[in-house]
Amino acid sequence: MPELLLTLIGIAVNTAAVAYVATRLLDVRYTVWRLLVVSVCGYTAIQYGLLPALLEPFRHREPTGDEIPAVLALWILVLVCAPVIAMVLLVVWEAVVPTGAVPPVRTWFKGLRARLRRTRRYLQILAIAARHGLTGLLRGRRQDAQDAELARALRRALDDAGVTFVKLGQILSTRRDLLPPAYIAELAKLQDQAAPLRGTDAARLVEAAAGAPIEEVFARFDPEPVAAASIAQVHTAVLHGGEAVVVKIRRPGAAQTVERDLDIIRRLARRLDRHTEWGRSMDVRGLADGFAEALREEVDFTVEARNLAQVAAAHDRRRAEVRVPRPHADLSDERVLVMERLPGVPLASARLADRGLDGGALAAALLREMFDEIMVDGIFHADPHPGNLMLLDDDRIGLIDYGSVGRLDRDLRTSFEAILLAVDRQDGPALADALVAVSTRPDELDQVAFERALGSFMARHLVPGAAPGIRMFTELFRIIAKHRIVIPPELAAVFRALATLEGCLTALDPGFDLIDTARDVGRRYAERRMRPAAVQELVMEEVADLMPVLRKLPRRFDRLFAAAESGQLTANVRLLARAEDRRVVTAWLHQILLTVLAAASGLMAVMLLGNETGPDLTEELGLYQFFGLSLLLIASVMALRVLADIFTRRGHRD
Structure with a gap:
């Protein structure tokens, strides 16, 4: 032992x-x-x-x-x-x-139970797809884009798959720039419905959020929901002050279900991107990532409460035509949202003719509101589909469900305005400059070819009689992608919101011209910026930015002239000033040196091993051969050092 x-x-x-x-x-x-x-x-x-x-x-x-x-x-x-x-x-x-x-x-056995649940759900989704005959899409098989039966099967499969996939179908039903009409018509039929929670369970969740019994919070609380979906359900209530409110309650376990299904959607998107041509052309991975981010915000009601408060404050500043509900943050948390109840009916079911309303005027007002949120407020509704629009009793439009918003800073708003003006003038070079200015410019960009492609694009879509529509944005993005221009995600969200809004606008007025109205809006913003007050404000902002520099200029000029007068004026040129650049060059030199030494040692080792003269170390091994073996080991170590560095760096890049 x-x-x-x-x-x-x-x-x-x-x-x-x-x-x-x-x-x-x-x-x-x-x-x-x-x-x-x-x-x-x-x-x-x-x-x-x-x-x-x-x-x-x-x-x-x-x-x-x-x-x-x-x-x-x-x-x-x-x-x-x-x-x-x-x-x-x-x-x-x-x-x-x-x-x-x-x-x-x-980590192999860490979270094994969660992985088993995910695998079981993944198999369930695949079984649903197979039951509805959709496995051909997953394998990349070509399908008829106008096949109504296939569109119907896709809608049924998404409905059977549950809340997250129903939400995905609802969002896709607004993307007329991506899907054919047959699919849009079918996916629009998806209804996110579920059995409601019991009234006592709903009341208990509200009490946990408010930190008080429900009788102390509300003068009246209706335990029967007016709407029940898979993520949340909505109740009506009245505060003790007499204000009518809406109480939105997240269903228990909804957040966990959404996270599990989002993982499935990302895996399916990666598979479609790798194995199908239509998946790559539609950028399904980008769609999946954007959908996941938006749905996570929708599940957390504190995000929507914060968004509502910011949008409402912005509307008050400019006296907006469109109303949004105001949240009661003191009564809300991530599971419960209490907000103002807007009196009205869903816009999709409103009868405009019976109320003597002009659909074109409402559509124009809605589009102006969207552009005001984008260009003036810098925070806008990122999902303005028909279910989030209401026609109020005072004939105004109400926007609800601000769980997902987009945000633009001042520079991006200026760039978007430049894009609108270039489109209005049909100026290809100006549009190219505006897009390049706001994006990451590739080193190999062919500026002339890019400008010509944009000019040809506008000649096809923006001439009289061309009837431009939202599909022009799809072609525009294809041109941008072809020339490897990377548009910021904040600006891409603007175009996605406009693509979603287009369905609402054409529903209000089938002849509504989105592009023509957008041109008018762009001119209005340009005129507003040229007003004396706006120009004065802009000049004051620029002067304020320049003042610290201007204060230092006299002192710096004095130092410069004094150095020139005394003959001490010099210029330094620093090569490889950044430490990172020096490290890269040093690593290259080390690799080259080790490679040369390894090759030299290996060559000397071969020469010594082939030399049979000289003293013997043993009966079978000579001294020179022993030295050759030693040099061969040294050469191997140096060569392996270089290879290890190469393979390790490659793994980090991947």
Whole structure:
């Protein structure tokens, strides 16, 4: 037993020494699991393979006094081979399976129950798709874009899949720039409905949010919901002050269900992006990411309460034509939202003719409101679909459900205005400059070709009689993507909101011209910026920005002239001033130097190994050959160091 313990301790010490030496020579950190495997392999190869083979002549006899130095040299050479073998295994392992490609062993069983639930849900979604005949879409099989039966099957599958997929279908039903009419018509039929919570359960959630019994919070609370969906349900109530309010209550477990389904949607989007042409053309991964972000905000009611408060304050400043409900933050939390009840009916079910209203005027007012939110407030409704619009009793439009909003800073609002003006003038170069100014300009951009593509685009869509529509934005984005222009996501959200709003505008007035009205709005903003008061304000802002610089100019000019007068004026040119650039160049030089040294050492090793003259170290090994083996090990270490650095950097880039 003591001998076995000593043997195990010796193996552990040797393995640790091999791992330490290999790691230090490669100058790369690897996981403990990798180091343990390669160290044991290296130690085993030396202990039971290379060492017995080299010392075979002395297995049955003791070395003589003259042979002891040779045996000692061979023994040291063999020991050095152990970390070299471990280094070879590490480099090969890193090349085949980069670090991070496989989760660490300690995480394999972490969250196993959650992964099992996700897998079960994933299989359930696939079973629903197969039941409705949609597996061909997942495999990339071409389908008829106008196939009404396939569109009907997609709608039924999304309905069966539950809340998150129903929400996805509802959003897609507003994207006429992406889907054919047959799909738009079917997806518009999706209804996000669910069995309501019991009145006592709803009241308990409200009491937890308000921190008081429900009788103290409301003069009247209707336990029967006026609407019940899979994420939330809505109740009506009256405060003690007499104000009518709406109470929006999130269903228990809705947040967990949404997160689980969003993971499924992201996986499906990645699969479609990799294996289908239509998935890549529609940018399904970008759609999935945007949908996930919007739905997470919709589930957290504190986000909507904050958005409502900001939008309401902005509306008060400019006396907006459209109303939004005001939240009661003191009665709300992430699960319950109490807000003002707007008196009216859903816009989709309103009968405009019976009330003597002009659909075109309402559509124009709604579009002006959207542009005011974008251009003036800098915060706008990111999902203005028909379900979020109301026709109020005072014939105004009400906007509800601000769970998802977009935000633009002053620079982005100015850039969007420049885009509108360039479209209004049909000026291709100006539109190209506006898009490039707001985006990340690629190094290989062909400015002339980009301007010509935009000019051709406007000649097709913006000439008299062309009847421009929301599809022009789709083509515009294709031109931008072709020339590798990256539009900021905040500005892309503007175009998505306009694409969604277009369905509401044409429902109010089938002949409504979105582009023509947008031109008028752009001119109005341009005229507003040219008013004397606006110009004066702009000048004052620029002067305020320049004042700190102007104060320092006299002192700096004085120093400059004094240095020139005394002959001390010099100019410094600093190459590689950034520490990061110096590190990159140093790393390149180190790799080149190690490569040259490895090649030289390898060449010398080959020459020495082929030299059979000179003194003998043993009966089968000459001294020059021993030196050749040593140089070969040194060359291997240097070459492996370079390869390890290359493979590690590649893994980090991936």
